[in-house]
Amino acid sequence: MRFDPIGDCGAYRVYPPVRRDDRGSFQRTWCAVAFEEFGITFKAVQGNSSLTKFRGIVRGMHFQRAPREDAKVIRCSRGRIHDVIVDLRADSGTRGHVYVNELDGDEGTMLFVPAGFAHGFQTLSDNTVVEYLMGESYVPELYDGFRYDDEAVGISWPEPVRGISENDLRWSSLAERFPWFRAEGA
Ligand SMILES: Cc1cn([C@H]2C[C@H](O)[C@@H](COP(=O)(O)OP(=O)(O)O[C@H]3O[C@@H](C)C(=O)[C@@H](O)[C@H]3O)O2)c(=O)[nH]c1=O
Known part of the structure; x- marks a missing residue:
């Protein structure tokens, strides 16, 4: 498994080798030893999967609040996504930074995202x-988010947004909850 840093925020693009033969392919989608040897501490406690029927749909931006911030390993297993993470850690040198990555089900590339980031695609x-391994259990009371078009963050999406959930349209402004965001912007 190869790990390529995404900036210097502690997130990585992870490339599990794909073995192909006449039947198709084989790929390891999780390897505790490889992560440990690379120096990433991540213990999966939950696995999630979502199916999105149409192109252009946005899910996010989501995060779980303290004290149960969640690290994630994200993989697109069918289709393609434009993935966005935002560093929400107040004490981080890259706080407020936005990182985008394309994930393709044919390649099987994954992302490791540390706790304290918001995520959407x-x-x-x-x-x-899209499949996730989660480093924290889901805690509905701490489940939080901000709008895909929150002006404090200014995410630019590659395609017209064709659909989004009612919940994802109801999130309050990020700067209300993270005052440093208002001052610094993204
Ligand atoms: C996240 C989650 C949701 N749910 C429930 C809540 C709701 O009824 C239903 C669908 O939830 P959502 O609409 O939040 O699903 P979705 O928008 O796909 O949420 C996901 O978005 C991406 C961007 C992420 O990063 C994931 O961690 C997760 O937050 O499933 C669980 O039961 N367990 C969970 O772990």
């Missing part, structure tokens, strides 16, 4: 499946 294909 836009689908670039119909019938897209």
